[in-house]
């Protein structure tokens with residue numbers, strides 16, 4: 001079977017308007033024009049490659065020359081003219097591929113023929129493919145003929161790039177825009193061919209081919225042929241097509257989305273690893289995942305479900321997964337995912353880049369719960385989601401050893417988490433206690449209120465400042481490895497204090513604060529995972545400038561000393577001393 005399989009694109013090229021796939025808006029108009037004898041003399045067929053522009057042009061040429069035109073305005077296929085057309089022997093059709101013949105001479109040769117009326121039949125048809133490729137001189141030579149064509153001449157110009165066509169040409173042609181062919185139409189067409197060829201097919205397989213062809217029937221047909229050739233038993237199966245065309249099975253996206261919704265980072269990493277091992281590119285995976293999330297998003301609303309261009313079986317899967325995926329998750333995931341997509345090429349460690357994406361996404365369900373307004377029904381409780389990533393497991397071998405070989409904190413005391421974590425009014429910077437401006441403290445309170453977790457995390461582990469420091473340092477090293485800037489390192493090395501589960505970080509300026517905000521999410525995810533405590537919060541404040549400035553004048557230095565030891569002031573007064581200017 002495989003040896004004498006005729007290439008479907010040629011064998012099943014449509015020969016009537018009725019059989020043109022997915023362009024009924026055009027074929028109907030053309031048939032009406034022929035029936036009412038209101039045929040234009042020049043047509044412009046625009047549209048992507050492989051959607052039937054040339055085929056429709058040939059059918060039009062054949063139909064208007066048919067000697068026994070049927071009532072349904074289809075060529076009879078048996079008259080002399082039709083037979084000549086079918087054998088490519090008709091003198092009434094002239095085709096020029098402007099992509100390879102775009103000189104003035106080429107177009108002149110064509111125009112010369114226009115002067116002679118057809119010997120048999122009524123019309124001479126000139127089909128110019130890829131007409132935007134004509135040189136300017138050729139265009140101008142052609143324009144004259146197009147302005148005053150003889151009544152028997154019909155021009156059909158085809159192009160994939162309508163915007164490159166001169167307005168003078170556009171205005172002289174009747175324009176037809178060909179659609180990308182819908183997956184469903186294309187799969188139907190392939191199913192018909194398979195039936196005629198006696199090939200058994202899984203509908204899924206055909207839709208996969210149709211999707212991969214991206215609207216071009218010609219590509220779909222050659223992929224179909226390829227898969228039939230590979231088939232040993234004349235059956236086209238979904239999983240074989242996936243392998244033959246090297247397509248990433250969409251099941252992976254369903255699986256990984258499930259894992260992400262569970263907050264199961266480890267399993268997501270393993271799935272991603274499997275995908276890479278199958279030879280797929282990380283970027284392709286990211287783009288595919290975004291497409292998947294988009295499909296879940298449009299499945300949310302009955303109005304947009306029609307935008308889902310997938311098989312019926314896949315559609316039910318999308319609807320099912322979409323129903324259990326919160327909308328905020330999808331919106332945030334798409335936003336985070338697009339950033340990953342945009343920055344992918346620039347990333348030095350692209351695998352890690354994608355893994356960071358998975359890390360952020362796996363943490364989303366948590367964050368969304370935490371930020372839910374009070375009183376809102378809690379999402380799947382974070383407490384139920386066991387933290388599955390410990391320091392040792394995560395990305396072993398991919399990340400700098402220092403970051404991930406560190407042992408997880410040895411002791412997890414299962415005591416009740418602290419119920420309150422009121423801010424102290426002072427925060428230590430190094431050894432020197434610095435009074436905190438009330439304004440700054442208020443601002444901190446506000447931040448904190450925003451991130452206060454709901455009462456869900458019964459299983460949070462306790463940790464000490466030392467454990468926090470160790471994990472924090474791992475993160476600093478990780479950022480250093482992952483293109484973190486020097487100023488970011490300085491910011492991360494600012495001292496912090498721990499109050500309950502709230503980490504208070506004092507920063508030098510707003511620039512540092514912005515820097516922190518950029519990686520806050522990553523940092524928080526990291527700390528919460530490593531320390532197995534989902535209540536961890538980070539609050540930051542910028543030191544008031546008068547506090548930050550080092551004492552400079554003798555008076556300032558004296559004041560600073562007094563702050564450390566108020567007895568100095570008594571000493572000064574007792575001895576009647578003055579600061580020496």
Ligand SMILES: [Zn+2]
Pocket residue numbers: 065066067068069075076077078079080081082083
């Ligand atoms: Zn005929």
